Structures are given as structure tokens and as C-alpha cells.
Amino acid sequence: MEKQNKACYWFLFFQDKLLLKKNNGSYQIPYQENAPFGTDNSFEVVLDSSLSARAASLSHEITEDEQWIMIGLRASWNYLPLDWYKRAGKAHQLVHWDRNSRFCPACGKPLAWHTVISKYCDSCHQEFYPVISPAMIVLIRRGEEVLLVHARNFRGSFHGLVAGFLEVGETLEQCVRREVMEETGLTIKNITYFGSQPWPYPSGIMIGFFADYESGTIKLQDDELSAGSFFSKENLPELPAKLSIARRMIDWWLAGEPAEKPAF
Ligand SMILES: [Zn+2]
Incomplete structure (x- = not known):
């Protein structure tokens, strides 16, 4: 002990x-x-x-x-x-x-803590930091409606927002457009930043955007999404848990997008 x-x-x-x-x-x-x-x-x-x-x-x-x-x-x-x-x-x-970082990825020697957020390889003289995986999440408005989806990897029956991981070489905005096109077949416009939230399951950060529907009809990517459509405020499905940025974004939209955004 x-x-x-x-x-x-x-x-x-x-x-x-x-x-x-x-x-x-x-x-x-x-x-x-x-x-x-x-x-x-x-x-x-x-x-x-x-x-x-x-x-x-x-x-x-x-x-x-x-x-x-x-x-x-x-x-x-x-x-x-x-x-x-x-x-x-x-x-x-x-x-x-x-x-998951017990050994140097370059030479295979054991890594030791160097600072409180990094490790060091004595042999390669390289410092290593925790990997953080950025994922985009987007709330898409169409008039008075919002696009909500059910992803197959959601833990529960609720509907949430389109989301996906950033790929090498992409801007955050390109990632948002690509994920929306891949998962729903829609094009979007007016992409604006909302806020972010660390998502330690196990090492993500969710980066939230708002956007407006531009064109297309919904064609779901079947292996990722099991449901998805535009909903009015009066007719919402079950929503994500309060701890998620998705819920914070939906609640802010429901409140009429007031000047002050809810902080995490
Ligand atoms: Zn090394």
C-alpha cells in the first residue's frame, strides 16, 4: 500500500x-x-x-x-x-x-513520468503527451425544427446530435460538413462555434457547432444511425442526459438561443 x-x-x-x-x-x-x-x-x-x-x-x-x-x-x-x-x-x-503509454512508441523502452502531464523517453529524448481525440457535434436547424438522430452506439433510446471524429488534415468546419453529409446526406450552411466539453470516455473532447440546413433529403448512414429526422419543439423525442454537450446545445436552442450560453 x-x-x-x-x-x-x-x-x-x-x-x-x-x-x-x-x-x-x-x-x-x-x-x-x-x-x-x-x-x-x-x-x-x-x-x-x-x-x-x-x-x-x-x-x-x-x-x-x-x-x-x-x-x-x-x-x-x-x-x-x-x-x-x-x-x-x-x-x-x-x-x-x-x-496505454507504458512504452516509447518509437523505440519500445519503458516511459517514465516527466511532468504531471507528460512522459519522457531517455533513449529517444522525446517527450510524450496524452492523446486527446477531438470530435465535432452539430445542431442543425431547419426553420423552427431541429435535426435529431439516434446513433447505434448511443447508450439508451434517446435522440441526440450528429457527431464524428476529426480526421488528419481537416479543419473543424470541414469535419462538420463531412460528418453531416456522410451520416445524413444533407448539406449545411452558417456553421458557428457553440462551445466544447472534455469527454473522458476515454480521451475525447466534444466541440459543438450550430448550423442551418441548406439542401438535400435525409438519407441515413445505416451502419451508424438507426433513426433521424427534423423535430419541432412541440414534438421532441427523448433527449440526451443533462451531462452531455448535446443536451446543453438542444436546451439552448429550445430557450431561443439567448445571449448567454450555458457553461460547462
Ligand atoms: Zn524511445
């Missing part, structure tokens, strides 16, 4: 599950001197300059008891204050990267 000289927050994961300590009906990130359970190679994470924290993978899942519970990272949004959910997301991205 690892020991520290002073107490710190412990962000401990088994796969995508986060360890939480129960405290009179609420839940919190454990704060103590020693790791509460056996970990392999914990490392320091800087989440906020005023917080001392470490993160690691657990060697096995902790069974729920009176003191402890493990919660999926997405579901932890329901258990933790928003700031702590965001910190847990960053810690999880680093834990995921730590597990």
Missing part, C-alpha cells in the same frame, strides 16, 4: 469505475494519507492548484460496503458536485493514458 507524507485526494479507478467514499448519504473522493486500497504506481495529478491529488488504477473492483462504492464515471455525474465530476474526468483520462 502506497504511503504519502500528507493527506491527498485519491482518484482510483477500476476500468471506467471510480471509487467513492460514502459520507452520511453523500459521496466524495477519498481524502487521506494512504491509498485506501492497493494500487499499482499511483501518480500525482494537478486538477486545481489548491488541491493535492493522486490517481491510479486499482488491481480489482471494490465491492460495495458501508464505506465504499464504485460508480461508472458517467454515472458519477449524478453523485458528485460538477467540479468534482470534471476533476474525476481529467484524472480518468490520465489514468487511461498512463496504462
